[in-house]
Amino acid sequence: MHPNREQWQSRFSFIMAAVGSAVGLGNVWRFPYIAYESGGGAFLIPYFIALFTAGIPMLILEMGLGHRLQKGAPLVFGSIRKPLQWFGWWAAGLSAGIAIYYSTILSWSWVYLWHAMKLGWGKQAETFFVEQVLQRSAGPQEIGAPIGYLVMGMALTWFVIYLILRKGVRNVSKVVIVTVPLPLILLALLLVRGLTLPGAMDGIRYYLTPDFSKLTDPSIWLKAYGQIFFSLSLASGVMIGYGSYLGRKAEINNSALITGLANCGTSFFAGFVVFSMLGYLARVQGLPLPEVTQSGTGLAFVAFPTAITQLPALNGLFGVIFFITLLTLGIDSAFALQEAFTTGFYDKWHLSTEKLARYFVIAAFLLSLIFTTRGGFFWFDIVDKWICDFGLVVSGLGQCLIVGYLYRIRDFREYLNRISEIRIGVWWEWTLRYITPSVLLIILIGNLSREIRSGYSGYPQWSTLIGGWGVLLFWAVLATILWKIPAGGARSEDR
Numbered sequence: 001m002h003p004n005r006e007q008w009q010s011r012f013s014f015i016m017a018a019v020g021s022a023v024g025l026g027n028v029w030r031f032p033y034i035a036y037e038s039g040g041g042a043f044l045i046p047y048f049i050a051l052f053t054a055g056i057p058m059l060i061l062e063m064g065l066g067h068r069l070q071k072g073a074p075l076v077f078g079s080i081r082k083p084l085q086w087f088g089w090w091a092a093g094l095s096a097g098i099a100i101y102y103s104t105i106l107s108w109s110w111v112y113l114w115h116a117m118k119l120g121w122g123k124q125a126e127t128f129f130v131e132q133v134l135q136r137s138a139g140p141q142e143i144g145a146p147i148g149y150l151v152m153g154m155a156l157t158w159f160v161i162y163l164i165l166r167k168g169v170r171n172v173s174k175v176v177i178v179t180v181p182l183p184l185i186l187l188a189l190l191l192v193r194g195l196t197l198p199g200a201m202d203g204i205r206y207y208l209t210p211d212f213s214k215l216t217d218p219s220i221w222l223k224a225y226g227q228i229f230f231s232l233s234l235a236s237g238v239m240i241g242y243g244s245y246l247g248r249k250a251e252i253n254n255s256a257l258i259t260g261l262a263n264c265g266t267s268f269f270a271g272f273v274v275f276s277m278l279g280y281l282a283r284v285q286g287l288p289l290p291e292v293t294q295s296g297t298g299l300a301f302v303a304f305p306t307a308i309t310q311l312p313a314l315n316g317l318f319g320v321i322f323f324i325t326l327l328t329l330g331i332d333s334a335f336a337l338q339e340a341f342t343t344g345f346y347d348k349w350h351l352s353t354e355k356l357a358r359y360f361v362i363a364a365f366l367l368s369l370i371f372t373t374r375g376g377f378f379w380f381d382i383v384d385k386w387i388c389d390f391g392l393v394v395s396g397l398g399q400c401l402i403v404g405y406l407y408r409i410r411d412f413r414e415y416l417n418r419i420s421e422i423r424i425g426v427w428w429e430w431t432l433r434y435i436t437p438s439v440l441l442i443i444l445i446g447n448l449s450r451e452i453r454s455g456y457s458g459y460p461q462w463s464t465l466i467g468g469w470g471v472l473l474f475w476a477v478l479a480t481i482l483w484k485i486p487a488g489g490a491r492s493e494d495r
């Protein structure tokens, strides 16, 4: 074990950091849309069932493992069975992979923040996004050179991440006190603005009108599990890494419950912001709501800017508020992802936090330049799809099976109950041994068969072979190398 592993300032900082990594862009641009198309208010039923039968049990597992073994993901799995260290590196590598493309959204957000004061996207937000900001090429085959201001946005993003991480976890404790509540306050401002606009209630009706007939469709249930999984930042080693900084005395079960509820509450709340604005947008454009409803980048960089331009007053201010919201939502997810990977190096080779932050940021910045090119958008889309649909699902499946069958799970549960404020029953073992792995397996098979049947989004097959399977393979190879290099480094390192 590490001689003097760093620790959070307090339990509060730990929970804030965990919430910060969970609450991200997905809460704003994925959840509301999924809820809207999957039964509105009725979707809350599968969603909360997924939260309690997979989300929170997995959170407890990850935070608990990190805390109990006092290590990040690579060495945690390595101490369960030696060869599993490979798996740990692969999972943590996925998180580095996410960090590298996640930064792209932050780089766009900086660019938009710059344009927001003058509503630079004008009347044609879509054309502005595609043609002026991304200068998007015809497809992944046309890459082109990196675009100057996107590179600047990217550099700024990584520089901020470096500043936050170089002083380690104590510093993260201070940062999350700002980056977690700030986007919530800003969302609340946007909500007040949204709700007082004409058409807002129509939007919210679309968001929440329950359609119980959808609950008989199994794909809705899978969507609920998928969203819970993604939203709680599971299976990427982040929560293991964060748990490992808890020190010897800690509380797990209730902290996981609080994190899960805070995250899902934020998602639900963000839905009101999104749909009140979309309702207004539909009203002023005289279109039916489904036509203005989008998710993902289309929501953040096209629909929202359009709605902001149409506001009766203070448009520039609301533009600035919205993009600061995106930046503060994203930044704590981004550095959490990097931390999950670099903590493995800290455990294994005792490198200093500052050095790790510096080397990783430089390497990641260089790799992320691919996403600043004219074809970058397509590569971003492919890498995101594969890491989330295949990488994270396999990693989560592996985690459940390893802990459920190779790690004495009964002892583990008793240990957690001894140190925690609330007790978990034997149901916890069942969810991890049977329910969660079965659901993940079904999701995986579904994703695979869809990919085999119809490919992804019309991209040429070679591009998904490289950007999709290739990226997963890249991390697998790197994981092998990192696993094989013997541990070492000075014991009394210079932190």
Ligand code: TRP
Residues within 6 Å of the ligand: 021, 022, 023, 024, 025, 026, 027, 095, 098, 230, 231, 232, 233, 234, 236, 238, 333, 334, 336, 337
């Ligand atoms: N939970 C984040 C969101 O909702 C996205 C995410 C998935 C993530 N896995 C992660 C963030 C791992 C940090 C770490 O936007």
